[in-house]
Amino acid sequence: MNPLRILLLCHSFNSLSQRLFAELRAHGHTLSVELDIADSVTEEAVALFRPDLVLAPFLKRRIPPTVWQRVTCLVVHPGPPGDQGPSALDWAVWRGEPHWGVTVLQANGDFDAGPVWAHASFDMRPATKGSLYRREVTQAAWRATLAAVQRFAGGERSAPALPDDAPLVRWQPLLRQSERAIHWATESTTSVLAKLRSGDGQPGVLDTLWGQACYLGDAHPASAAAMAEFSDAEPGAMLAVREGALLRCTVDGGVWIGQARRADPPDTHPTQRSFKQVAAELFATEAAGLPQRPVPLQRSPDEWGELRYTEHGPEGARVGCLGFDFYNGAMSTARCERLRAALLQVRERPTKVLLLLGGEGFFSNGIDLNSIEAAAHRPGDSAADASWRNIQAMNDVALAVLQTTDRLTVSVLRGNAGAGGAFLALAADQVWAHGSVVLNPHYKNMGNLYGSEYWTYLLPRRLGDAGAKALMTQRLPLLAAEALKIGLLDHNDEGSRQGFEERSLERALALASSYNQSGELAAKQARREQDEAHRPLALYREQELARMHRNFYGFDPSYHVARHHFVHKQPHAWTPRHLAVHRP
Incomplete structure:
Protein backbone atom coordinates (compact mmCIF):
# COMPACT_ATOMS: atom_id res chain seq x y z
CA MET A 1 0.00 0.00 0.00
CA ASN A 2 1.51 3.30 -1.11
CA PRO A 3 1.80 5.84 1.72
CA LEU A 4 -0.61 8.76 1.42
CA ARG A 5 -0.83 12.28 2.70
CA ILE A 6 -4.11 12.29 4.60
CA LEU A 7 -5.76 15.36 6.10
CA LEU A 8 -8.07 14.48 8.98
CA LEU A 9 -10.94 16.99 9.04
CA CYS A 10 -13.04 16.79 12.20
CA HIS A 11 -15.31 18.84 14.46
CA SER A 12 -13.12 17.86 17.40
CA PHE A 13 -10.28 15.42 17.92
CA ASN A 14 -12.54 12.88 19.64
CA SER A 15 -11.90 9.23 20.48
CA LEU A 16 -12.75 7.99 16.97
CA SER A 17 -10.61 10.65 15.29
CA GLN A 18 -7.70 9.79 17.59
CA ARG A 19 -7.97 6.08 16.85
CA LEU A 20 -8.01 6.59 13.07
CA PHE A 21 -5.17 9.12 13.30
CA ALA A 22 -2.96 6.75 15.29
CA GLU A 23 -3.82 3.67 13.20
CA LEU A 24 -3.19 5.38 9.86
CA ARG A 25 0.14 6.76 11.09
CA ALA A 26 1.09 3.27 12.22
CA HIS A 27 0.34 2.08 8.67
CA GLY A 28 2.91 4.49 7.27
CA HIS A 29 0.71 7.36 6.10
CA THR A 30 1.53 11.02 6.73
CA LEU A 31 -1.23 12.65 8.77
CA SER A 32 -2.22 16.17 9.65
CA VAL A 33 -5.37 17.41 11.39
CA GLU A 34 -7.58 20.43 10.78
CA LEU A 35 -10.54 21.16 13.03
CA ASP A 36 -13.68 22.13 11.11
CA ILE A 37 -13.84 25.79 12.09
CA ALA A 38 -14.86 27.48 8.83
CA ASP A 39 -14.89 26.69 5.12
CA SER A 40 -12.08 29.17 4.48
CA VAL A 41 -9.91 27.49 7.12
CA THR A 42 -10.51 24.07 5.56
CA GLU A 43 -9.66 25.44 2.11
CA GLU A 44 -6.44 26.90 3.47
CA ALA A 45 -5.51 23.61 5.15
CA VAL A 46 -5.95 21.71 1.88
CA ALA A 47 -3.83 24.29 0.05
CA LEU A 48 -1.07 24.10 2.68
CA PHE A 49 -0.95 20.33 3.22
CA ARG A 50 -1.78 19.23 -0.35
CA PRO A 51 -3.33 15.93 0.79
CA ASP A 52 -3.94 12.96 -1.45
CA LEU A 53 -7.06 12.29 0.58
CA VAL A 54 -9.27 14.12 3.09
CA LEU A 55 -10.83 11.90 5.76
CA ALA A 56 -13.70 13.21 7.90
CA PRO A 57 -14.42 10.88 10.85
CA PHE A 58 -16.52 13.33 12.90
CA LEU A 59 -18.22 16.36 11.35
CA LYS A 60 -21.26 18.48 12.16
CA ARG A 61 -21.18 20.48 8.90
CA ARG A 62 -20.87 19.59 5.25
CA ILE A 63 -17.50 19.74 3.54
CA PRO A 64 -17.51 22.75 1.16
CA PRO A 65 -17.69 22.05 -2.62
CA THR A 66 -14.47 24.02 -3.06
CA VAL A 67 -12.76 21.17 -1.23
CA TRP A 68 -14.54 17.95 -2.31
CA GLN A 69 -14.48 19.02 -5.95
CA ARG A 70 -10.66 19.35 -5.78
CA VAL A 71 -9.65 16.36 -3.68
CA THR A 72 -11.32 13.07 -2.77
CA CYS A 73 -13.04 13.43 0.61
CA LEU A 74 -14.21 10.36 2.52
CA VAL A 75 -16.76 10.76 5.30
CA VAL A 76 -17.19 8.22 8.10
CA HIS A 77 -20.93 7.84 8.80
CA PRO A 78 -22.07 5.88 11.91
CA GLY A 79 -24.78 3.99 10.03
CA PRO A 80 -25.01 1.17 7.48
CA PRO A 81 -25.17 1.77 3.70
CA GLY A 82 -28.38 3.57 2.79
CA ASP A 83 -28.73 5.26 6.17
CA GLN A 84 -28.72 9.04 5.96
CA GLY A 85 -29.19 11.76 8.54
CA PRO A 86 -27.59 13.43 11.57
CA SER A 87 -28.91 11.09 14.30
CA ALA A 88 -27.93 7.69 12.90
CA LEU A 89 -26.72 6.03 16.10
CA ASP A 90 -29.33 7.78 18.25
CA TRP A 91 -32.14 6.20 16.20
CA ALA A 92 -30.47 2.78 16.29
CA VAL A 93 -30.25 2.80 20.10
CA TRP A 94 -33.74 4.31 20.50
CA ARG A 95 -35.29 1.61 18.29
CA GLY A 96 -33.24 -1.23 19.71
CA GLU A 97 -31.71 -2.26 16.39
CA PRO A 98 -30.04 -5.70 16.72
CA HIS A 99 -27.37 -4.89 14.12
CA TRP A 100 -25.84 -1.65 12.88
CA GLY A 101 -22.86 -0.50 10.86
CA VAL A 102 -20.48 2.19 9.69
CA THR A 103 -20.17 3.48 6.13
CA VAL A 104 -17.26 5.31 4.50
CA LEU A 105 -18.68 7.37 1.65
CA GLN A 106 -17.39 10.02 -0.70
CA ALA A 107 -18.49 13.60 -0.07
CA ASN A 108 -20.59 15.23 -2.76
CA GLY A 109 -23.45 17.72 -2.80
CA ASP A 110 -25.85 15.43 -0.95
CA PHE A 111 -25.94 14.72 2.77
CA ASP A 112 -24.59 11.18 3.55
CA ALA A 113 -25.50 10.14 0.01
CA GLY A 114 -22.18 9.93 -1.81
CA PRO A 115 -20.65 6.78 -3.35
CA VAL A 116 -19.87 4.09 -0.75
CA TRP A 117 -16.20 3.13 -0.61
CA ALA A 118 -16.46 0.64 2.27
CA HIS A 119 -18.66 -0.40 5.15
CA ALA A 120 -18.56 -2.68 8.19
CA SER A 121 -21.28 -4.08 10.43
CA PHE A 122 -21.55 -5.08 14.07
CA ASP A 123 -23.99 -6.49 16.62
CA MET A 124 -25.55 -4.00 19.01
CA ARG A 125 -25.23 -4.30 22.78
CA PRO A 126 -27.80 -3.00 25.29
CA ALA A 127 -25.63 0.02 26.06
CA THR A 128 -25.50 3.78 25.78
CA LYS A 129 -24.80 5.57 22.53
CA GLY A 130 -21.44 6.71 23.88
CA SER A 131 -20.38 3.22 24.90
CA LEU A 132 -21.32 1.81 21.49
CA TYR A 133 -19.57 4.69 19.72
CA ARG A 134 -16.31 4.21 21.59
CA ARG A 135 -16.30 0.45 21.11
CA GLU A 136 -18.28 -1.12 18.25
CA VAL A 137 -18.59 1.99 16.08
CA THR A 138 -14.92 2.87 16.42
CA GLN A 139 -13.79 -0.67 15.62
CA ALA A 140 -16.11 -0.91 12.59
CA ALA A 141 -15.03 2.57 11.46
CA TRP A 142 -11.40 1.48 11.49
CA ARG A 143 -12.13 -1.67 9.48
CA ALA A 144 -14.12 0.28 6.88
CA THR A 145 -11.64 3.16 6.77
CA LEU A 146 -8.69 0.82 6.28
CA ALA A 147 -10.49 -0.90 3.40
CA ALA A 148 -11.31 2.44 1.75
CA VAL A 149 -7.81 3.84 2.21
CA GLN A 150 -6.24 0.65 0.82
CA ARG A 151 -8.42 0.93 -2.29
CA PHE A 152 -7.42 4.55 -2.77
CA ALA A 153 -3.73 3.86 -2.11
CA GLY A 154 -3.93 1.03 -4.63
CA GLY A 155 -4.91 3.45 -7.37
CA GLU A 156 -8.72 3.28 -7.33
CA ARG A 157 -10.37 6.66 -7.77
CA SER A 158 -14.03 5.70 -7.71
CA ALA A 159 -16.11 3.74 -5.23
CA PRO A 160 -16.91 0.10 -6.03
CA ALA A 161 -20.40 -0.67 -7.28
CA LEU A 162 -22.90 -1.66 -4.60
CA PRO A 163 -24.35 -5.18 -4.86
CA ASP A 164 -27.82 -5.68 -6.29
CA ASP A 165 -29.23 -6.41 -2.84
CA ALA A 166 -27.89 -3.17 -1.32
CA PRO A 167 -30.33 -1.65 1.19
CA LEU A 168 -32.63 1.13 0.08
CA VAL A 169 -31.77 4.69 1.00
CA ARG A 170 -33.49 5.78 4.21
CA TRP A 171 -33.34 9.40 5.38
CA GLN A 172 -33.63 9.74 9.14
CA PRO A 173 -34.14 13.28 10.43
CA LEU A 174 -32.69 14.74 13.59
CA LEU A 175 -34.05 12.85 16.60
CA ARG A 176 -35.80 15.66 18.42
CA GLN A 177 -36.54 16.09 22.11
CA SER A 178 -40.28 15.72 21.46
CA GLU A 179 -39.60 12.14 20.36
CA ARG A 180 -37.15 11.45 23.17
CA PRO A 266 -32.59 30.69 24.79
CA ASP A 267 -30.57 33.90 25.22
CA THR A 268 -27.84 32.35 27.41
CA HIS A 269 -24.34 33.43 26.37
CA PRO A 270 -22.17 30.48 25.22
CA THR A 271 -19.66 31.02 28.02
CA GLN A 272 -22.44 30.85 30.63
CA ALA A 288 -30.48 15.87 50.57
CA GLY A 289 -34.02 14.86 51.49
CA LEU A 290 -33.71 11.43 49.85
CA PRO A 291 -32.38 8.31 51.59
CA GLN A 292 -28.88 7.12 50.75
CA ARG A 293 -28.74 3.55 49.42
CA PRO A 294 -25.09 2.46 49.16
CA VAL A 295 -24.16 -1.06 48.11
CA PRO A 296 -21.31 -3.38 49.12
CA LEU A 297 -18.42 -3.97 46.75
CA GLN A 298 -19.36 -7.64 46.41
CA ARG A 299 -22.97 -7.95 45.29
CA SER A 300 -25.39 -9.29 42.70
CA PRO A 301 -24.43 -8.53 39.07
CA ASP A 302 -27.74 -6.69 38.46
CA GLU A 303 -27.19 -4.25 41.33
CA TRP A 304 -25.72 -1.06 39.86
CA GLY A 305 -22.87 0.84 41.46
CA GLU A 306 -19.70 2.57 40.25
CA LEU A 307 -17.40 0.28 42.27
CA ARG A 308 -17.52 -3.50 42.13
CA TYR A 309 -15.28 -6.27 43.45
CA THR A 310 -15.21 -9.99 42.64
CA GLU A 311 -12.86 -12.86 43.52
CA HIS A 312 -11.87 -15.89 41.51
CA GLY A 313 -9.69 -18.98 41.75
CA PRO A 314 -8.79 -21.54 44.39
CA GLU A 315 -7.70 -20.81 47.94
CA GLY A 316 -4.05 -19.84 47.99
CA ALA A 317 -4.14 -18.55 44.40
CA ARG A 318 -7.03 -16.11 44.48
CA VAL A 319 -7.43 -13.17 42.10
CA GLY A 320 -9.34 -10.05 43.08
CA CYS A 321 -10.97 -7.78 40.45
CA LEU A 322 -11.80 -4.18 41.38
CA GLY A 323 -13.79 -2.23 38.80
CA PHE A 324 -14.38 1.52 38.98
CA ASP A 325 -16.71 2.54 36.18
CA PHE A 326 -16.87 6.33 36.47
CA TYR A 327 -18.78 8.36 33.88
CA ASN A 328 -16.40 9.31 31.04
CA GLY A 329 -13.52 8.15 33.24
CA ALA A 330 -13.71 11.34 35.32
CA MET A 331 -12.49 10.89 38.89
CA SER A 332 -13.82 13.61 41.16
CA THR A 333 -12.55 14.07 44.71
CA ALA A 334 -15.49 12.07 46.06
CA ARG A 335 -14.94 9.26 43.58
CA CYS A 336 -11.22 9.12 44.38
CA GLU A 337 -12.01 8.90 48.07
CA ARG A 338 -14.46 6.04 47.49
CA LEU A 339 -11.95 4.24 45.28
CA ARG A 340 -9.15 4.61 47.83
CA ALA A 341 -11.43 3.27 50.57
CA ALA A 342 -12.29 0.32 48.31
CA LEU A 343 -8.60 -0.36 47.66
CA LEU A 344 -7.84 -0.40 51.37
CA GLN A 345 -10.78 -2.74 51.90
CA VAL A 346 -9.85 -5.27 49.20
CA ARG A 347 -6.23 -5.27 50.35
CA GLU A 348 -7.52 -7.14 53.40
CA ARG A 349 -8.68 -9.99 51.19
CA PRO A 350 -6.44 -13.10 50.77
CA THR A 351 -5.58 -12.61 47.09
CA LYS A 352 -2.32 -13.14 45.25
CA VAL A 353 -3.14 -10.84 42.33
CA LEU A 354 -5.31 -7.72 42.27
CA LEU A 355 -6.70 -6.58 38.91
CA LEU A 356 -7.64 -2.91 38.62
CA LEU A 357 -10.28 -2.97 35.88
CA GLY A 358 -11.23 0.70 35.64
CA GLY A 359 -14.38 1.16 33.56
CA GLU A 360 -15.63 -0.50 30.39
CA GLY A 361 -15.48 2.69 28.32
CA PHE A 362 -12.50 4.36 30.01
CA PHE A 363 -9.95 3.09 32.48
CA SER A 364 -9.62 6.63 33.81
CA ASN A 365 -9.18 10.16 32.48
CA GLY A 366 -7.91 11.73 35.67
CA ILE A 367 -9.40 14.63 37.60
CA ASP A 368 -13.05 15.57 37.01
CA LEU A 369 -13.06 18.89 35.15
CA ASN A 370 -16.86 19.24 35.31
CA SER A 371 -16.95 18.90 39.09
CA ILE A 372 -14.09 21.38 39.33
CA GLU A 373 -15.93 23.84 37.09
CA ALA A 374 -19.02 23.49 39.31
CA ALA A 375 -16.96 24.64 42.29
CA ALA A 376 -16.26 27.92 40.49
CA HIS A 377 -19.99 28.68 40.75
CA ARG A 378 -20.38 27.68 44.41
CA PRO A 379 -20.27 30.33 47.14
CA GLY A 380 -17.18 29.96 49.30
CA ASP A 381 -15.41 27.66 46.85
CA SER A 382 -13.23 28.05 43.76
CA ALA A 383 -12.04 26.05 40.78
CA ALA A 384 -8.45 26.34 42.05
CA ASP A 385 -9.37 24.90 45.45
CA ALA A 386 -11.43 22.11 43.86
CA SER A 387 -8.54 21.29 41.53
CA TRP A 388 -6.15 21.10 44.46
CA ARG A 389 -8.47 18.79 46.41
CA ASN A 390 -8.98 16.59 43.36
CA ILE A 391 -5.31 16.15 42.51
CA GLN A 392 -4.50 15.34 46.14
CA ALA A 393 -7.23 12.69 46.13
CA MET A 394 -5.94 11.25 42.83
CA ASN A 395 -2.47 11.04 44.35
CA ASP A 396 -3.89 9.23 47.38
CA VAL A 397 -5.37 6.56 45.08
CA ALA A 398 -2.09 6.14 43.20
CA LEU A 399 -0.20 5.92 46.50
CA ALA A 400 -2.56 3.22 47.75
CA VAL A 401 -1.73 1.16 44.66
CA LEU A 402 2.03 1.80 44.96
CA GLN A 403 1.96 0.76 48.61
CA THR A 404 0.21 -2.53 47.86
CA THR A 405 3.40 -4.56 48.10
CA ASP A 406 2.03 -7.81 49.51
CA ARG A 407 0.54 -8.99 46.17
CA LEU A 408 0.95 -8.35 42.48
CA THR A 409 -1.20 -5.57 41.02
CA VAL A 410 -2.26 -5.30 37.38
CA SER A 411 -4.07 -2.45 35.64
CA VAL A 412 -6.37 -3.86 32.95
CA LEU A 413 -7.25 -1.25 30.34
CA ARG A 414 -10.60 -2.22 28.84
CA GLY A 415 -11.06 1.31 27.50
CA ASN A 416 -9.01 4.41 26.78
CA ALA A 417 -6.95 6.22 29.39
CA GLY A 418 -5.76 9.80 29.45
CA ALA A 419 -3.82 12.32 31.53
CA GLY A 420 -3.71 11.33 35.22
CA GLY A 421 -5.72 8.20 34.47
CA ALA A 422 -2.93 6.87 32.27
CA PHE A 423 -0.40 7.38 35.05
CA LEU A 424 -2.70 5.90 37.66
CA ALA A 425 -2.58 2.71 35.56
CA LEU A 426 1.24 2.77 35.74
CA ALA A 427 1.11 2.67 39.53
CA ALA A 428 0.38 -1.07 39.24
CA ASP A 429 3.15 -3.63 38.76
CA GLN A 430 1.92 -4.54 35.29
CA VAL A 431 -0.34 -2.89 32.72
CA TRP A 432 -2.40 -4.94 30.26
CA ALA A 433 -4.54 -3.37 27.54
CA HIS A 434 -6.79 -4.43 24.73
CA GLY A 435 -5.46 -3.62 21.26
CA SER A 436 -8.28 -1.13 20.63
CA VAL A 437 -7.21 1.11 23.52
CA VAL A 438 -5.85 4.58 22.82
CA LEU A 439 -3.65 6.24 25.44
CA ASN A 440 -3.03 9.93 25.96
CA PRO A 441 -0.24 9.84 28.57
CA HIS A 442 0.34 13.57 28.86
CA TYR A 443 -1.21 16.64 30.50
CA LYS A 444 -0.16 19.62 28.37
CA ASN A 445 -3.31 19.71 26.22
CA MET A 446 -5.24 20.94 29.26
CA GLY A 447 -3.68 24.38 29.58
CA ASN A 448 -0.12 23.12 29.87
CA LEU A 449 -0.71 21.26 33.14
CA TYR A 450 2.40 19.77 34.68
CA GLY A 451 0.66 16.71 36.12
CA SER A 452 1.08 14.59 39.23
CA GLU A 453 0.01 11.02 40.19
CA TYR A 454 3.72 10.28 40.77
CA TRP A 455 4.41 10.32 37.03
CA THR A 456 7.94 11.64 37.56
CA TYR A 457 8.63 8.37 39.41
CA LEU A 458 6.51 5.98 37.37
CA LEU A 459 7.36 7.00 33.82
CA PRO A 460 11.18 7.12 33.91
CA ARG A 461 11.38 3.68 35.53
CA ARG A 462 9.67 2.29 32.42
CA LEU A 463 11.01 4.51 29.65
CA GLY A 464 14.13 6.11 31.10
CA ASP A 465 14.56 9.87 31.50
CA ALA A 466 14.88 10.60 27.78
CA GLY A 467 11.95 8.39 26.85
CA ALA A 468 9.76 9.93 29.54
CA LYS A 469 10.59 13.44 28.37
CA ALA A 470 9.85 12.58 24.74
CA LEU A 471 6.50 11.01 25.60
CA MET A 472 5.37 13.95 27.72
CA THR A 473 6.34 16.40 24.99
CA GLN A 474 4.71 14.78 21.94
CA ARG A 475 1.04 15.23 23.07
CA LEU A 476 -0.33 12.72 20.54
CA PRO A 477 -2.55 9.66 21.03
CA LEU A 478 -0.75 6.35 21.41
CA LEU A 479 -2.04 2.96 20.31
CA ALA A 480 -1.71 0.02 22.66
CA ALA A 481 0.65 -1.70 20.20
CA GLU A 482 2.95 1.34 20.20
CA ALA A 483 2.75 1.62 23.99
CA LEU A 484 3.84 -2.02 24.28
CA LYS A 485 6.74 -1.45 21.92
CA ILE A 486 8.19 1.43 23.95
CA GLY A 487 7.64 -0.33 27.30
CA LEU A 488 4.64 1.61 28.57
CA LEU A 489 2.53 -1.59 28.58
CA ASP A 490 3.38 -5.15 29.56
CA HIS A 491 0.75 -6.93 27.47
CA ASN A 492 -1.35 -5.99 24.44
CA ASP A 493 -4.34 -8.25 23.76
CA GLU A 494 -5.05 -8.35 20.01
CA GLY A 495 -7.99 -10.73 20.30
CA SER A 496 -11.65 -9.80 19.98
CA ARG A 497 -12.83 -7.11 22.38
CA GLN A 498 -15.53 -9.53 23.46
CA GLY A 499 -13.91 -11.87 25.94
CA PHE A 500 -11.00 -9.57 26.85
CA GLU A 501 -11.99 -9.53 30.53
CA GLU A 502 -12.17 -13.33 30.61
CA ARG A 503 -8.76 -13.68 28.94
CA SER A 504 -7.27 -11.20 31.40
CA LEU A 505 -8.67 -13.16 34.32
CA GLU A 506 -7.17 -16.37 32.91
CA ARG A 507 -3.75 -14.67 32.70
CA ALA A 508 -4.14 -13.42 36.25
CA LEU A 509 -5.12 -16.86 37.58
CA ALA A 510 -2.04 -18.35 35.93
CA LEU A 511 0.06 -15.60 37.52
CA ALA A 512 -1.47 -16.25 40.94
CA SER A 513 -0.59 -19.93 40.79
CA SER A 514 2.85 -19.40 39.28
CA TYR A 515 5.69 -21.26 40.96
CA ASN A 516 7.89 -18.16 41.13
CA GLN A 517 5.26 -15.69 42.35
CA SER A 518 6.80 -15.44 45.79
CA GLY A 519 10.11 -14.56 44.17
CA GLU A 520 8.48 -11.83 42.08
CA LEU A 521 6.86 -10.41 45.20
CA ALA A 522 10.15 -10.38 47.07
CA ALA A 523 11.86 -8.63 44.16
CA LYS A 524 9.01 -6.10 43.97
CA GLN A 525 9.28 -5.32 47.69
CA ALA A 526 13.04 -4.97 47.47
CA ARG A 527 12.77 -2.56 44.51
CA ARG A 528 10.22 -0.46 46.37
CA GLU A 529 12.45 -0.29 49.45
CA GLN A 530 15.48 0.65 47.35
CA ASP A 531 13.54 3.29 45.45
CA GLU A 532 12.17 4.74 48.69
CA ALA A 533 15.63 4.91 50.23
CA HIS A 534 16.99 6.61 47.11
CA ARG A 535 14.15 9.13 46.84
CA PRO A 536 10.93 8.93 48.87
CA LEU A 537 7.56 8.99 47.12
CA ALA A 538 6.65 11.95 49.32
CA LEU A 539 9.37 13.99 47.61
CA TYR A 540 8.09 13.14 44.11
CA ARG A 541 4.64 14.20 45.23
CA GLU A 542 5.84 17.39 46.83
CA GLN A 543 7.78 18.51 43.75
CA GLU A 544 4.97 17.62 41.33
CA LEU A 545 2.40 19.44 43.42
CA ALA A 546 4.58 22.53 43.64
CA ARG A 547 4.29 22.79 39.85
CA MET A 548 0.57 21.98 39.93
CA HIS A 549 0.02 24.68 42.56
CA ARG A 550 1.32 27.22 40.08
CA ASN A 551 -1.02 25.82 37.42
CA PHE A 552 -3.99 26.23 39.75
CA TYR A 553 -3.11 29.41 41.66
CA GLY A 554 -0.41 31.11 39.60
CA PHE A 555 -0.55 34.12 37.28
CA ASP A 556 -0.91 32.02 34.10
CA PRO A 557 -4.65 31.24 33.63
CA SER A 558 -4.10 28.72 30.79
CA TYR A 559 -5.41 25.74 32.72
CA HIS A 560 -8.53 27.54 33.90
CA VAL A 561 -9.25 28.86 30.41
CA ALA A 562 -8.73 25.45 28.82
CA ARG A 563 -10.89 23.73 31.45
CA HIS A 564 -13.70 26.28 31.02
CA HIS A 565 -13.65 25.87 27.24
CA PHE A 566 -13.62 22.07 27.55
CA VAL A 567 -16.48 21.87 30.03
CA HIS A 568 -18.65 24.44 28.23
CA LYS A 569 -17.82 22.88 24.84
CA GLN A 570 -16.65 26.15 23.36
CA PRO A 571 -15.99 25.95 19.61
CA HIS A 572 -12.34 25.84 18.62
CA ALA A 573 -10.82 29.04 17.30
CA TRP A 574 -7.81 27.27 15.80
CA THR A 575 -6.24 23.84 15.50
CA PRO A 576 -3.40 23.09 17.95
CA ARG A 577 -0.08 23.11 16.11
CA HIS A 578 0.95 19.65 17.29
CA LEU A 579 -2.00 18.35 15.25
CA ALA A 580 -1.96 20.79 12.33
CA VAL A 581 1.59 20.04 11.19
CA HIS A 582 0.83 21.73 7.85
CA ARG A 583 0.71 25.12 9.57
CA PRO A 584 3.90 27.04 10.32
Missing part, protein backbone atom coordinates in the same frame (compact mmCIF):
# COMPACT_ATOMS: atom_id res chain seq x y z
CA ALA A 181 -39.59 12.77 25.80
CA ILE A 182 -40.20 10.33 28.68
CA HIS A 183 -43.76 9.77 29.87
CA TRP A 184 -43.04 8.51 33.36
CA ALA A 185 -46.67 7.65 34.12
CA THR A 186 -46.93 5.10 31.31
CA GLU A 187 -43.46 4.00 30.16
CA SER A 188 -41.61 0.87 31.18
CA THR A 189 -38.02 0.75 32.38
CA THR A 190 -36.97 -0.70 29.01
CA SER A 191 -38.54 2.23 27.14
CA VAL A 192 -37.10 4.83 29.50
CA LEU A 193 -33.62 3.31 29.24
CA ALA A 194 -33.78 3.23 25.43
CA LYS A 195 -34.52 6.96 25.31
CA LEU A 196 -31.93 7.92 27.89
CA ARG A 197 -29.26 5.72 26.30
CA SER A 198 -29.97 7.15 22.83
CA GLY A 199 -29.26 10.67 24.05
CA ASP A 200 -26.38 9.84 26.37
CA GLY A 201 -23.48 12.26 26.13
CA GLN A 202 -25.14 14.69 23.74
CA PRO A 203 -27.79 16.02 23.68
CA GLY A 204 -29.28 14.23 26.72
CA VAL A 205 -33.02 13.84 27.24
CA LEU A 206 -34.99 16.95 28.18
CA ASP A 207 -37.06 16.33 31.30
CA THR A 208 -37.67 17.87 34.71
CA LEU A 209 -36.30 17.19 38.18
CA TRP A 210 -38.13 18.78 41.08
CA GLY A 211 -39.92 21.02 38.59
CA GLN A 212 -36.73 22.29 36.96
CA ALA A 213 -36.08 21.64 33.26
CA CYS A 214 -32.89 19.67 32.68
CA TYR A 215 -31.25 17.12 30.40
CA LEU A 216 -30.73 13.64 31.82
CA GLY A 217 -28.10 11.01 31.04
CA ASP A 218 -25.97 8.14 32.39
CA ALA A 219 -28.91 5.83 33.16
CA HIS A 220 -28.78 2.35 34.70
CA PRO A 221 -31.59 -0.10 35.47
CA ALA A 222 -32.47 -0.54 39.13
CA SER A 223 -32.61 -4.09 40.47
CA ALA A 224 -35.76 -5.65 41.87
CA ALA A 225 -34.05 -5.71 45.27
CA ALA A 226 -33.40 -1.95 45.14
CA MET A 227 -37.05 -1.28 44.25
CA ALA A 228 -38.55 -3.63 46.86
CA GLU A 229 -38.82 -0.97 49.56
CA PHE A 230 -40.50 1.46 47.15
CA SER A 231 -43.37 -0.74 45.98
CA ASP A 232 -45.96 1.99 46.60
CA ALA A 233 -44.05 4.76 44.80
CA GLU A 234 -45.68 6.67 41.97
CA PRO A 235 -44.02 6.48 38.53
CA GLY A 236 -41.72 9.47 38.13
CA ALA A 237 -41.10 9.86 41.86
CA MET A 238 -37.57 10.47 43.12
CA LEU A 239 -36.69 7.74 45.60
CA ALA A 240 -33.06 7.52 46.70
CA VAL A 241 -29.41 8.46 46.09
CA ARG A 242 -26.45 6.18 45.38
CA GLU A 243 -22.96 7.46 44.58
CA GLY A 244 -24.41 10.69 43.22
CA ALA A 245 -27.08 9.01 41.08
CA LEU A 246 -30.82 9.54 41.61
CA LEU A 247 -33.25 6.63 41.68
CA ARG A 248 -36.45 7.42 39.78
CA CYS A 249 -39.52 5.20 39.60
CA THR A 250 -40.94 3.80 36.35
CA VAL A 251 -44.23 1.92 35.89
CA ASP A 252 -42.48 -1.44 36.36
CA GLY A 253 -39.26 -0.65 38.18
CA GLY A 254 -36.77 2.18 38.30
CA VAL A 255 -33.66 3.75 36.81
CA TRP A 256 -30.59 5.32 38.35
CA ILE A 257 -29.82 8.69 36.69
CA GLY A 258 -26.18 9.62 37.09
CA GLN A 259 -25.84 12.89 35.17
CA ALA A 260 -27.95 16.00 34.63
CA ARG A 261 -27.59 19.41 33.01
CA ARG A 262 -29.90 22.37 33.57
CA ALA A 263 -31.76 23.64 30.50
CA ASP A 264 -30.54 27.12 29.55
CA PRO A 265 -32.80 30.01 28.56
CA ARG A 273 -24.19 27.72 29.40
CA SER A 274 -24.83 24.91 31.83
CA PHE A 275 -22.83 21.70 31.76
CA LYS A 276 -23.24 18.10 32.88
CA GLN A 277 -22.82 17.34 36.55
CA VAL A 278 -23.39 14.47 38.92
CA ALA A 279 -27.17 14.53 39.27
CA ALA A 280 -27.37 14.55 43.07
CA GLU A 281 -24.73 17.28 43.25
CA LEU A 282 -26.52 19.48 40.71
CA PHE A 283 -29.69 19.16 42.82
CA ALA A 284 -27.90 18.96 46.15
CA THR A 285 -30.60 20.69 48.23
CA GLU A 286 -33.41 18.54 46.87
CA ALA A 287 -31.40 15.30 46.93
